[in-house]
């Protein structure tokens with residue numbers, strides 16, 4: 122049973138396979154958060170909440186003089202309100218008609234719903250009725266009539282609880298929301314560290330682990346996108362937790378716009394976490410009877426370290442966020458012409474790339490930026506989704522047809538949310554660009570943003586893109602967006618509602634994407650925002666993979682993909698083999714290393730095949746064969762981080778099949794050392810009682826015959842899963858700089 126409700130004492134206990142979550146509506150109707158962590162029983166943990174008289178932490182009026190120990194400022198709360206006695210960071214702040222900012226939420230009731238709730242217009246975890254249950258707790262502010270419904274979706278098997286909030290104005294005067302977080306979580310005790318993911322364009326998802334200290338710590342975005350700078354993913358773990366041990370909590374915001382994830386360690390050493398839309402660019406008017414849904418947060422808990430925590434996220438995102446035909450299907454091995462040609466190509470050139478790629482076993486050709494309007498560089502043309510037939514030497518239909526005739530699938534790049542000042546679209550509809558009247562807008566990559574909060578713009582984009590895609594044999598679309606949003610203003614919003622722009626933009630984007638994926642269920646959509654500027658669970662609801670970063674350097678990618686792996690599955694990470702010296706870093710890495718790293722993603726190529734030597738082409742053929750062999754394992758297997766690119770010499774990861782009968786261990790030396798310390802891979806996810814054979818991938822074995830594996834026993838010997846887990850094996854040393862090894866672990870008996 123995933124839920125236990127003690128109606129007499131108003132205690133709500135949610136159970137997943139390995140975790141328990143509990144709340145209690147107390148004698149004043151305040152909804153207390155009483156427990157989240159390792160699985161336990163249903164007993165009322167509210168009884169263990171400690172109260173004492175704290176100076177300057179006031180007491181609710183209704184207690185009169187009887188009790189000074191009860192304070193909203195010190196009790197753990199489920200959804201805190203601003204201005205009525207809780208002085209910590211709070212989840213909900215409103216402005217009432219009289220200008221006051223107070224809100225005081227009290228429990229009014231609850232209901233249980235079958236299956237997992239959905240959210241109109243917003244991405245959310247979905248599940249079969251048998252896989253999930255929903256609890257709704259209703260709170261109300263008596264003065265304003267504001268109703269807050271807290272939604273909980275319980276996915277028992279996946280140790281996951283989702284949260285969302287629905288706010289309705291049941292009063293008779295407008296209420297203005299000024300901050301409305303999607304969740305509040307209070308820990309009564311605990312010594313925590315938190316892990317966040319920071320970066321910049323071309324260097325996303327770098328891992329930062331910090332102590333939770335007194336005061337407020339946060340990550341967020343006011344950039345209109347979830348951003349390269351901070352990812353909407355936060356992990357909290359007990360001090361000392363590592364990949365395999367310790368209590369950890371994970372929070373993934375299912376939203377692609379501005380967000381704020383805040384932590385406060387308070388005067389009593391208690392920790393509060395909030396996650397929601399960033400309040401700096403947010404306000405929302407709720408007229409009488411109006412409702413606003415807030416985006417969802419996926420919460421998961423692991424009592425066995427970060428590896429298990431990530432595994433939970435991987436499954437939830439892969440199986441309960443990603444949708445459509447491509448969710449489970451092997452993604453095509455693609456070649457993208459961006460780093461091969463940038464804007465400088467002709468139709469013939471593209472066909473040659475596609476033809477050469479086909480010979481190597483590549484399956485899909487993607488035509489990137491530069492095929493439309495007046496777009497010879499990145500200064501013009503966005504918005505004019507009309508093929509440049511002069512440049513392509515033919516119509517788009519003909520080009521796509523010729524590529525398909527070569528035996529390749531055809532894919533196309535689009536950037537529908539952007540508009541160049543130098544474009545016919547801007548000349549005819551300047552009011553569609555996001556600008557503040559009377560101010561000069563900030564340009565970025567010399568472009569502006571289309572106002573996706575407007576229905577007319579949404580309709581125009583849907584129509585234009587539908588018409589374009591209908592006419593060509595296209596099976597893949599790369600949906601790019603190459604700037605952050607500022608100068609926020611929409612010509613169609615009243616001045617009092619301009620604070621709604623950022624959220625309305627995201628809702629508009631989701632609405633356009635929903636229609637397009639409905640119109641084109643066969644097409645594989647890949648998200649992109651100058652790489653990983655919008656790498657979030659929200660986008661993955663519409664497109665099952667996202668281009669991780671504009672950096673294709675294999676060694677840089679180790680860090681980016683390592684960071685992303687904490688919250689996102691390999692099947693979501695767009696990753697390509699590119700040329701050397703790498704265009705972003707100038708670094709030279711072996712082709713095998715680039716292949717190995719790209720295989721920890723959706724796998725593809727982005728280079729000029731015509732420039733490759735016959736030997737390199739042969740190596741690509743072999744890489745593709747390796748990938749084909751392991752593709753199902755890579756896409757659906759259980760991913761483990763065995764060592765980090767931030768330490769030591771070698772990054773090692775592993776993907777094991779859920780039955781524990783097979784695994785692929787990949788190792789890349791990111792740092793060279795003389796007389797190196799051996800790198801030990803302790804293989805996880807195998808079955809202790811089964812016996813396995815280790816095999817250096819043929820290609821590597823051929824290339825480096827002197828580097829044998831395993832050390833200590835011959836190629837026909839086997840070893841138990843238990844030994845591989847406890848003792849591990851030593852990865853062969855690096856023979857070249859930035860050497861990679863792929864080692865397969867295959868079951869061969871019961872011993």
Ligand code: DGJ
Nearest residue numbers: 459489490649651652671
């Ligand atoms: C940014 C993307 O991340 C690149 O891969 C490429 O598509 C360019 N945009 C094209 O402008």
